[in-house]
């Protein structure tokens with residue numbers, strides 16, 4: 001019986017692709033900010049030892065981090081920070097996380113650590129609608145933890161040669177997680193990032209991806225836009241840094257697609 005005193009769990013989406021530099025962190029931050037603009041409350045979980053999502057939002061205080069959440073049984077309230085944006089929260093990361101993978105291997109619950117941490121009763125206090133997990137560029141145990149914790153996986157795909165190459169490996173990992181630990185894991189969608197409509201290669205990658213994956217590919221594409229890449233150095237999502245930029249508009253459109261998909 002579900003406990004009637006508990007809030008329904010937020011929708012948990014793992015933003016993942018084992019390739020680096022494809023737009024995972026950018027998508028996590030800006031999709032999060034765009035969902036907040038839609039009136040949602042959102043927690044970002046920085047699960048990458050590089051901590052780019054934390055830096056990109058200007059989180060300097062990282063005494064307690066996602067590492068502690070996973071391996072030290074630290075309370076959510078000690079790890080989760082507010083950001084400058086009302087309704088947007090973050091569990092920050094530091095290079096500590098780079099050893100987490102090895103330390104987790106020895107534990108019996110190694111794949112469920114994030115799942116369990118995000119289900120602490122205190123999660124209710126944040127009244128969240130979404131949790132977005134910024135995954136590391138690897139299919140390691142951290143990423144498996146994200147997939148076990150999540151309802152769905154969102155895959156940013158950079159419009160470049162070999163873009164589809166790594167996707168089959170990612171799909172295999174998703175299938176494995178479904179078979180072992182999380183049968184309900186869905187693919188939220190594939191988001192084409194750094195899209196340049198003047199570039200034939202972009203159009204070719206889009207064509208191939210839509211033919212192969214059909215409706216799994218979001219209608220919204222994220223254009224290559226210099227404002228998007230500038231925003232993190234001002235510790236802001238592009239939605240706040242330049243609200244009328246093409247990048248900001250695209251992430252708002254993506255958020256609307258995510259919000260409607262979740263209802264199906």
Ligand code: ADP
Nearest residue numbers: 020021022023024025026194223224225228229
């Ligand atoms: P990942 O997290 O997958 O490693 P990032 O989100 O850090 O990828 O993006 C890699 C680089 O590309 C960063 O320097 C980022 O600022 C830049 N970038 C990401 N998306 C865009 C975009 N739409 N337009 C321009 N630059 C982008």
Ligand code: MG
Nearest residue numbers: 024025048052
């Ligand atoms: Mg990243």
